[in-house]
Amino acid sequence: MRRDELLDAAECLLQDQGVQALTLSAVAERAGVSKGGLLYHFSSKDALIKGMVERLIAEFDALVEAQHESTYTRAYLAATFEAVETGRLRRWAVVTGAAGDPALLAPLREAMARWHLHGLEDEPDPVASQVVRLACEGVWEVATHSPGIVDYGAVKRRLLDLL
The missing domain is CATH 1.10.10.60 (Homeodomain-like)
Known part of the structure; x- marks a missing residue:
């Protein structure tokens, strides 16, 4: 197996x-x-949870990399909405919920720092890029817990307008 x-x-x-x-x-x-x-x-169970967290990070990195966008923030935005639309988001909530030990989420914290700082100096407007990346975190959170309350297409278009 x-x-x-x-x-x-x-x-x-x-x-x-x-x-x-x-x-x-x-x-x-x-x-x-x-x-x-x-x-x-x-x-161990912790090794299993760590494996799930590491796989989620690798899959999101690959999803960002697969986007054909002009900037990292645009690729991050596109990957976020693709994850929401394809249901990959549910896996994040499930796996991160399983990690009761904060140490198990250390790789995710490191990945988030990397995702939020990557290439900011190359963005046309670094502050707008940070706002969009932070808004993506909000999209993940809402889509995880109350998916039907947001018009994701409209949110995505407005976030693109910020860039």
Whole structure:
């Protein structure tokens, strides 16, 4: 069984049953492998959560990189709305909710610092770029908890206007 399939099983378990249901035995059962098979890839529950957080960061980095935009902020904005539209956002809420230990979220804090500081000196208006990046964080938060209350297309257009 591949590592990503184990991470998928853990994320599905979290989404379906909540953080209290996230045990190595439950993940192994959900994935259809022995607990030993799971332990081969993830030596502990914390290692599993860390793996989920690291995968989310890598996937968002790849999503930003895949955008064909003129600036990093435009790519970050496009990636954010693509994540919202494709449902990838739900994974963020589920995984970050599982990380009860702040140390498990350290890679996410480091990634956020990188995302918010990257290339600001190359932006036409660095302050507007920071405002847009911070607004994207608000989009993630609202789309996670109350997705139906925002016209995302209108918000995206207004944020693009700021740039």
